[in-house]
Amino acid sequence: RLLFNLEVRKMDNTGYCGESFNSLQSGTSDEDMVEITGATLDFSSTDDVPPLDRDYGGSYGVGNGPNGVPKLMDLLDEPVPGVGTYEDFNTIDWVREKSKDRDRHREIATKSKESTLALMKSISDAFSGWLLMLLVGLMAGALAGGIDISAHWMTDLKEGVCLNGFWFNHEHCCWNSNETTFQERDKCPNWKSWAELIVGTNDGPFAYIMNYLMYVCWALLFSFLAVSLVRAFAPYACGSGIPEIKTILSGFIIRGYLGKWTLMIKTITLVLAVSSGLSLGKEGPLVHVACCCGNILCHLFTKYRRNEAKRREVLSAAAAVGVSVAFGAPIGGVLFSLEEVSYYFPLKTLWRSFFAALVAAFTLRSINPFGNSRLVLFYVEFHSPWHLLELIPFILLGIFGGIWGAFFIRANIAWCRRRKTTRLGHYPVLEVLVVTAVTALLAFPNSYTRMSTSELISELFNDCGLLDSSQLCNYANVSVTKISSDALPDRPAGPDVYTAMWQLSLALVFKMLITVVTFGMKVPSGLFIPSMAVGAIAGRLLGVGMEQLAYYHHDWVIFRGWCSPGADCITPGLYAMVGAAACLGGVTRMTVSLVVIMFELTGGLEYIVPLMAATMTSKWVADALGREGIYEAHIRLNGYPFLESKEEFSHKTLAMDVMRPRRSDPPLSVITQDGMSVEEVESLIAETSYSGFPVVVSHESQRLVGFVQRRDLVISIENARKRQEGVVSASRIFFTEYTPPQPPNSPPPLKLRGIMDLSPFTVTDHTAMDIVVDIFRKLGLRQCLVTHNGRLLGIITKKDILKHMAQMANRDPDSILFN
């Protein structure tokens, strides 16, 4: 019934990540998303209005100029602080913000012709965007490097400690020993497992149990610290953050979501959560961390601090930076931002994002967190080409990825909904501890789940070389004919490979189940790495299977010609990579960016085709089983006002079916341009909760003049009553250009044309809703007025559209919570 309402419907007690939004205001600070004017105006209590520096007495249009010509000065000349800002949990008006920025730009350009100083300022203004990008890249790259190093160290800490110094991780500790390959790295003398340290030996069941126990204890300690820090200091630091960032980039305001507290706590707890061995990754949270960096650094530049639209350009670039450092893929990161996260992405931002992503990648590389001059643990180089027939298993992997993606989204959303609606959500710390305990207890016995998930993926992607001594590369030795070449012929699997297959199968089932309950808990948790791990395991299993099939049955028709004995025809590592792409694609529904990220990991254009085939299949299968990707599903679960730009609105409804008021409702609340007194307007504001009112010529004609925001109206009247002589309840409010002469004894009028939007968007009542949705998406509107034959008839807000879309898709329209 309420149209365009201000009332922020607080989420129930078990909101996102198990916390209500009411209690989320702690930790907001200067870096908040909204604070634009420096001083926050709390206009519910009049005492808080900050004293104005100048007297506005003469500028409210009191009386006329000397020759009876009315003064043209109005509020525009001296903006009241707070006018033009937004409330928390509201949507910005893109058109207004962009227009504001153009005004600012125009002003600087005009001034720059006057003096050298102004010219310098204009130049520094033009380059501030680049400087900001440089800073974002440096900061995010440095943070990512720190996170990688700390997580590496703390993951190893669960297994043992270095005698040279507890601050060395396992690899670093064994730097000088040559036995750093997978199998023998436990034999490095300086690295002591906890059992060795405590009972002096690493053999026997007692030592095993000791190591097991220490592993679980560390895991519990890390996850307890993580969840406690999140709860105590920055509730927004939980989860992956990508759904919220998508919503923020589309124009929503969540104060403090990208603030400095969130950044600090998310960085620390991310390390803890990853180290605790939970089935989660750091990629999604890294995007959040990079966006926090972007938002905080925006405060250094007025241009970006003051403008919500400009700031979102920086955040789009920051999202690219996040993926760039997570996967060492700058181009993939930019495409990820373009495809998956961003809403408004002009070409200028594309170029700047690319720059920032590169700076971040090179910063990370100079930190060299993995000691191999690579940006990620799982960079691979394959040596042998693939055969056209292999597309069949690749497409099978795509189908698996699609089914798993759709299943995961359903299961995870069902679980998260249960957390929101049942008592489960009341005990977030307990939940995290239980899941950690279960994960650690089940993970330790299996070496493939015990190692960190990135290491597992790296292991699975790896193409077995001659000298590889890992379990997965334990093939029977056949006479190698050409040692000089990098490519090894297919060989029969040794016993260790069969053991590994069993362990991997168990790991697959374990990862598939535990990830469902892990994602959405109250710790920072990314989804990329667990999804990729599931796919990589499945792919490697299939790959080894294919390889053995090809080895033992190379005379079959399908293998004839390309799998002769001694030829290297199947690369199981490639299957793992294709599987990883398929599963990640099924969960997130990424397409181009996913393929490009994977391309940047392998470096060979040749492997794009398998990746593309699998990703395409996976997306089609997953889309057939459920329209939404995981991020859209979480956005909808949380009721954010997000207008998806990918989905076509395909119903044949008209604007008049969606607009308010409905046929049976009372007519639209409007303000007339010259007929209402301060008192009448105040009572209109008190009686309704709409966030804005159309201004019309008269109630009879209903001809539209403009639109005024409730917030601006309240602030202006409040301000005028306090600061302007003689404005009382009986004063008339004018939105006209010229104030007509007032009767002698009447109180001075209040001119408010300056706060009125003179160019409100209108559509006719016969406009098809698909066109209206398109206009809202492309222009980023908050509301649009509906006219019929030139008369004002109603209003459509973004929330109305989202509710209508939910209704059309047979979903609950009340699930849309914010405007």
Add this chain to the structure above:
Amino acid sequence: RLLFNLEVRKMDNTGYCGESFNSLQSGTSDEDMVEITGATLDFSSTDDVPPLDRDYGGSYGVGNGPNGVPKLMDLLDEPVPGVGTYEDFNTIDWVREKSKDRDRHREIATKSKESTLALMKSISDAFSGWLLMLLVGLMAGALAGGIDISAHWMTDLKEGVCLNGFWFNHEHCCWNSNETTFQERDKCPNWKSWAELIVGTNDGPFAYIMNYLMYVCWALLFSFLAVSLVRAFAPYACGSGIPEIKTILSGFIIRGYLGKWTLMIKTITLVLAVSSGLSLGKEGPLVHVACCCGNILCHLFTKYRRNEAKRREVLSAAAAVGVSVAFGAPIGGVLFSLEEVSYYFPLKTLWRSFFAALVAAFTLRSINPFGNSRLVLFYVEFHSPWHLLELIPFILLGIFGGIWGAFFIRANIAWCRRRKTTRLGHYPVLEVLVVTAVTALLAFPNSYTRMSTSELISELFNDCGLLDSSQLCNYANVSVTKISSDALPDRPAGPDVYTAMWQLSLALVFKMLITVVTFGMKVPSGLFIPSMAVGAIAGRLLGVGMEQLAYYHHDWVIFRGWCSPGADCITPGLYAMVGAAACLGGVTRMTVSLVVIMFELTGGLEYIVPLMAATMTSKWVADALGREGIYEAHIRLNGYPFLESKEEFSHKTLAMDVMRPRRSDPPLSVITQDGMSVEEVESLIAETSYSGFPVVVSHESQRLVGFVQRRDLVISIENARKRQEGVVSASRIFFTEYTPPQPPNSPPPLKLRGIMDLSPFTVTDHTAMDIVVDIFRKLGLRQCLVTHNGRLLGIITKKDILKHMAQMANRDPDSILFN
């Protein structure tokens, strides 16, 4: 004075590529951009209206239904052929086209629930886009392969012929001989230069003159053939095509520009033009060729044949395909399409473009035109890293590229304008022959200009190996300490290198000057390769200079630490590549796509930073010297209605300053919704030349009801007069939903609500022009109505906006020719 006029102002006699548009209608065919209904309606002569299959008698709203309820049937039920199509040289209405496609989609989706056949149709409809992309990729890849092979052969034909068979090119001819390196390839026994063939020897001045003469003759023959074919069969085949494709993608219609004749002739003449040795490349024309393929293949699918917006999605993808095959860079191609060419590029198109670009790249690779499994001649692999200090020469190259780009654009535009306005444009064949003769005469003596430009670039990009025997790699032999490594230490230059430096300097000046007059001639001509060649020469010169400096002065402060003797510290090939990127960036103002294309050529993420530094500098320098890239400059030269999406409109004007009618003009021509007779409307049409009329409630109220296109109105009245009983001049035209009862003896009314756009876009007269421009760009409007307080006041068309922008930039507003 005329607003929104239909009158296509024919270009003067020396229009684009020296040909007027009047004579360009030859060669239009089924593949034309516009023919949608199958039969073209020439509504100026009534005889041509095709007979309708059904009698429309009852559906024109004659009389009311049984209970006095008026019939709701109107023209919408049975669309008159021709309604909703566009004229040549007009702009499409994106909103209408997209809406039409959604209607079609909705219809198919509804039907698919009814029968299995309809479901199959719906699925095949959904996959037709992918099939189309596959076909476009295959066709464009195959054509590109053919062009590469033919151009290679014909370029070699200028120098000699193969005795094994005249159809072998030089490299193919010497396949079995091992001496295929640059210096010794002339010694292959089966390949005979013309002098050898005719006078039996290749030595002495006479043989040289003989070769020289044959070279010039072949060049003249090829260019004469090219220009004659273009003139005779497909005038649109000239030039690079990218400016026109940009305009077409933004919604303009040029019939026949992407037709089958253009495709055939452009493919053939491109080979001829490249082989003739003119300073032009095949990259731009390849984009045109790929777009022709896309447009022609669209005709296989109703979905794309019938909808101008959908077809443009395919063309955007085809543009990506063109660059993908030109540079072997699928990702770069997609980004090029996104950044440089496309106007409407939804994410779905991004994914499909990527697919098509990959298919094309793999098709081309399987054709293997260069015999090295690479997609391009100038794929390179560098071995040594670069040093931070080298950024200084890279930035210098960027400055050079920017200055050259700005100079080139100015000079080329001045030359093209001269061609259009003076007698020069009357002799296109002569012009081409003279330029070819000059090019050939000057090019032959210098081996670097004699070889094809791609070969030159490949040579310059090449990092000198130990076994390289080319002139550029003739370094003095120093004791090589580590032969096993690929990296060679810096060595002092030998005498041949100094000779090469001189020749390259001359080649640089020659290329810089000749390209200015070549681009824009009446042959297919791309700009990428000549620009890259200029930059590569400059870069190589600087690179060799730096290398020698570092060798002889390795004790200087700047070289200390990284250029010790015996170290490989400077790679001249990298300088050439950076220079090429800088010059190409200066001319086209590409950014991300350029860097990604170059990245795909080198394959190493490491070299992105130098490329980026140079491209960024080059763009900034070029932008400071002149705002427009070469394509925008050519669009403006030709007066196309192209609304640039990159440039911000920064002037503070309002909609009322731009709209027509102006204050002194007669009021806007409108149609009332129920008051006008057929005769009155016909005379309104005859008196004005506007392409559409607003429909209002009444002349007094000026309240807007809708908007009707002139073309639709003419067709409908014409049709009604012929087919519908009793519609005469005195019949009244109704745009209302219900027709009021008519007086007994009056002629039957004509209901035209069906052809009226019920949701015309409106803005208020106070809307800032920057917002209006934004709306036009983002929604792809043709026109927008302007209201004041709910009353219709005027109209703004795309042409009005472009004229206003031209005026604001102190350019001639009459340079905008089309609507």
